[in-house]
Amino acid sequence: MTTVFIVDDHDLFRAGVRSELADDLVIVGDASQVLPAIEMIRERQPDLVLVDVHMPDGGGRAVITGVHSTHPDILFLAISASDAPEDVVATVRAGARGYVTKTVSPDDLADAIRRVVDGDAVFSPKLAGFVLDAFSAMDVKDLDPDLDKLTKREREVLQHIARGYTYREVGEQLYISAKTVENHMSAVLRKLQLSNRRELTRWAQDRDLI
Amino acid sequence: MEQRSTALEPTLLWIITGYRIFAAGWLSILGAVAVAGEATDVDKPGIVVGTIALVLVWAGATTALRVLRPAATATWWLVGLDLLISCWSVVAGEFAGTIQFAGGYPLVGAFTAIYVYGWAGGILGATALTATGIGRVISESHSAAQDVANSIAHLFSVGAAAGVAAALRTSERRRDAAETALEQERADRIRAEEHAEMAAHLHDSVLQTLALIQRDSAATPDIRGLARHQERELRAWLFPDQGSGAAVAGGFKESLVNVCSEIEDLGDAHIEAVVVGDSAAAVEPIVRAAREAILNASKHAGVDAVSVYGEVADGEVLIFIKDRGVGFDPAAVPESRQGIRESIISRMDRHGGSAEIVSEPGAGTEVRLRLPTGDA
Numbered sequence: 001m002t003t004v005f006i007v008d009d010h011d012l013f014r015a016g017v018r019s020e021l022a023d024d025l026v027i028v029g030d031a032s033q034v035l036p037a038i039e040m041i042r043e044r045q046p047d048l049v050l051v052d053v054h055m056p057d058g059g060g061r062a063v064i065t066g067v068h069s070t071h072p073d074i075l076f077l078a079i080s081a082s083d084a085p086e087d088v089v090a091t092v093r094a095g096a097r098g099y100v101t102k103t104v105s106p107d108d109l110a111d112a113i114r115r116v117v118d119g120d121a122v123f124s125p126k127l128a129g130f131v132l133d134a135f136s137a138m139d140v141k142d143l144d145p146d147l148d149k150l151t152k153r154e155r156e157v158l159q160h161i162a163r164g165y166t167y168r169e170v171g172e173q174l175y176i177s178a179k180t181v182e183n184h185m186s187a188v189l190r191k192l193q194l195s196n197r198r199e200l201t202r203w204a205q206d207r208d209l210i
Numbered sequence: 211m212e213q214r215s216t217a218l219e220p221t222l223l224w225i226i227t228g229y230r231i232f233a234a235g236w237l238s239i240l241g242a243v244a245v246a247g248e249a250t251d252v253d254k255p256g257i258v259v260g261t262i263a264l265v266l267v268w269a270g271a272t273t274a275l276r277v278l279r280p281a282a283t284a285t286w287w288l289v290g291l292d293l294l295i296s297c298w299s300v301v302a303g304e305f306a307g308t309i310q311f312a313g314g315y316p317l318v319g320a321f322t323a324i325y326v327y328g329w330a331g332g333i334l335g336a337t338a339l340t341a342t343g344i345g346r347v348i349s350e351s352h353s354a355a356q357d358v359a360n361s362i363a364h365l366f367s368v369g370a371a372a373g374v375a376a377a378l379r380t381s382e383r384r385r386d387a388a389e390t391a392l393e394q395e396r397a398d399r400i401r402a403e404e405h406a407e408m409a410a411h412l413h414d415s416v417l418q419t420l421a422l423i424q425r426d427s428a429a430t431p432d433i434r435g436l437a438r439h440q441e442r443e444l445r446a447w448l449f450p451d452q453g454s455g456a457a458v459a460g461g462f463k464e465s466l467v468n469v470c471s472e473i474e475d476l477g478d479a480h481i482e483a484v485v486v487g488d489s490a491a492a493v494e495p496i497v498r499a500a501r502e503a504i505l506n507a508s509k510h511a512g513v514d515a516v517s518v519y520g521e522v523a524d525g526e527v528l529i530f531i532k533d534r535g536v537g538f539d540p541a542a543v544p545e546s547r548q549g550i551r552e553s554i555i556s557r558m559d560r561h562g563g564s565a566e567i568v569s570e571p572g573a574g575t576e577v578r579l580r581l582p583t584g585d586a
Contacts, residue, residue: 010418016425054413081413081421102421103438125517129484132521136487162484163576164517164532 002117005046006030007037007063008079009055013102017050020106025113034058038066041074047117053080053091053099061094068095077116079104085130093193098122120167120182121189128162131192150188157184218382222375223283226321227273233315234269237299238262240311244303253307261302265315268295284326293319293335297342300360304346310360316342320368324375332372339364409448417441417448431514435477442471462527463488465497466520470504479508479533480515487522491583495561496529502553503531503577511535511575526582534574540567554579 004025008014009032018027028044031037034057041049041063049067051060064076078096080088088099097116100109101124112122123131135150150158153174160170167185171178241262245255252258272292275282282288296319299312320335327334343361423429423437463485470483481504500518507516511533519530543550550567554577558565563581 010414012422013418016422081417102418103424105425106427125482125484125519129486129519132486159519159521162486162521163519163530164482164534 001026002048002113003028003044003046004113005037005041005044005049007034007041007049007055007060008032008052010052013052017109021110021113024110034062034066037063041067042070045071045074048075048077048113050077050079050113051091051096053078053087059087060091060096064091064094064096075116077113077122079109085133088127089130089134089192092127092189095193097189098124099127100124101126119186121185123158123161123185123188125162125164128158131188132158132162134192150191154184154188157181158188161185218378220280222325222378223276223280226318226325227276229314229321230269230272230318233313233318234265236313237265237311237315240313244306244308244311251308254305257302257306258308258311261299261306261311264295265299268292283322289319289323289326289331292322293338295319296335297338300339300342301346310356316364317367317371320364321371324368324372328379329372329376332368336365336368339368412444412448416444420444432477434514435474435480438480439475439477442474461488461490462493462497462520462522465493466500466518466529469497469501470518473501473504473508476505476508479511479513481508481518482515483518483520485520489522489527489583491527493527493581493583495557496527496563496579496581499554499557499565499579500529500531500577502550503579506550507531507533507535507575507577511537513574522583525584526580529579530576531579532574532576537569537571537573537575539571540569 002025004021004027006014006017006027007030008017011032014030014032018030021027028046029040031040032055034055037051049063051063053060055063060076060078060080067074067076076096078088078091078099079102080091080099081102092099098112098121100112100122104112104124115122132150132155156174157170160173161167165173167181168178171181174181241258245252245258272283272288275288296316299315300310302312303310316339320332320339323331323335325331340361343357343364346357420437420441424434424441426434429437466485467483470481474481500520504516504518507513513533513535515533517530517532519528519532521528540550554567555565558579558581561581563579565580566578567575568578569575
């Protein structure tokens with residue numbers, strides 16, 4: 001069974017998620033602080049870490065970066081009560097394979113975890129919107145077309161996800177297989193993580209300042 | 211004159227009062243020497259004695275006034291009376307038939323005028339003293355050189371006093387202004403810090419709790435709706451700039467998000483709104499049509515969530531409203547159903563846009579709206 005580790009500084013939330021997921025998944029531990037979390041994750045090596053975006057001492061980003069420096073194979077799914085785009089995009093860029101809000105239903109959360117473990121990128125409609133916004137805001141000049149631009153198909157897939165379609169439904173709408181949809185989303189995730197850092201930083205700053 | 215409770219103004223007042231007491235004593239000694247001394251012969255010693263009595267009483271009266279009613283110092287009649295007595299002290303010796311015995315007393319009137327009226331008071335005082343001095347020179351032929359020297363000394367002293375008072379006051383004003391600005395800045399910073407701290411705290415406690423309530427399957431839809439509403443309000447208050455991103459005031463994004471919030475507050479369903487890009491173009495028709503579609507979905511689809519996606523593309527704006535509810539057969543909607551026909555389809559047609567309704571019973575509904583904006 002899939003092993004999961006929970007990092008969140010809210011006891012109530014950790015306890016709630018633990019009991020909700022206990023039926024389908026094995027919770028191998030939880031932590032409320034960044035540094036203990038990194039140590040425990042390295043020690044227990046779960047399949048996936050559910051990590052809160054907002055925490056003292058660097059938040060989910062610090063946990064992801066710390067673990068990935070020694071264990072690049074451990075997967076991360078970001079979760080947060082806040083929808084601030086710059087925080088979410090920054091966490092995904094640090095290496096999270098997806099993002100869900102804390103209002104997600106237990107079933108959807110379990111589903112999202114399974115999909116990340118299966119190798120998919122999990123994009124909520126909100127995250128799809130953020131990504132579309134971020135890429136369309138990038139300056140056209142000095143772009144690496146392979147990394148800094150979405151293909152027409154990738155945009156279409158993102159738009160459908162932002163409209164509320166599931167991967168399977170997107171496939172039906174666009175006459176492609178669900179697997180192809182997943183591949184497109186993985187490509188988008190890779191671009192988001194690797195693309196022109198300066199431009200995305202500027203996008204985040206612009207949002208922050210206005 | 212706007213005065214703050216600084217130390218400068220009372221200090222100036224006490225310098226003048228101190229000088230007045232000193233000058234009154236000086237005048238009394240000079241007068242006494244003139245009357246009692248053997249070097250000169252005084253025609254009318256009564257005038258000398260009277261003048262001494264006048265300046266002593268006046269000094270006592272004004273000092274008492276300064277202690278008891280400081281505000282009364284600045285009245286015009288008091289300044290006028292002070293100047294008059296000062297001018298009298300200049301010519302008193304003449305009327306008494308002796309040498310001048312005013313000493314430095316005449317300057318007191320001018321100083322008071324400077325204190326109350328600034329430079330204007332200085333000019334007034336200098337004019338009065340000089341005019342009196344000149345009058346004396348013209349009426350009498352003897353000791354003219356002494357009178358001219360006195361007048362020049364008066365002019366110089368008054369000018370210097372007015373200059374010093376003005377400089378002191380200017381620097382005081384600047385310091386006050388700087389202090390006020392500093393206090394304001396400090397207050398603003400403290401307020402901003404308190405707000406940030408409270409925001410962090412509420413974010414960590416209340417927002418988390420509201421999120422937990424929303425995902426609690428045991429809570430009734432009403433409770434979850436309430437938690438959603440509270441979360442949105444709190445979020446808007448905590449992070450007024452967030453979520454709107456580079457929003458155009460009154461533009462597409464703001465209008466659409468406002469409509470979604472408004473309908474969500476009716477409590478029927480959670481409206482998940484995602485908006486990409488923004489436009490200041492006239493988007494009212496499409497937002498109104500979208501409002502109708504969102505309202506339909508939240509009221510009639512029988513679901514607790516509706517997805518709304520808005521996008522500003524090249525030369526057009528798009529809005530998609532999707533639910534996973536009961537659905538219906540669009541072809542079977544009766545003519546009388548004004549909501550869909552009039553408010554959505556006809557409205558989009560009239561404004562050069564289009565509306566497409568994709569639905570079938572049991573498979574949910576998606577309304578797709580499209581409006582050209584002209585700006586590519």
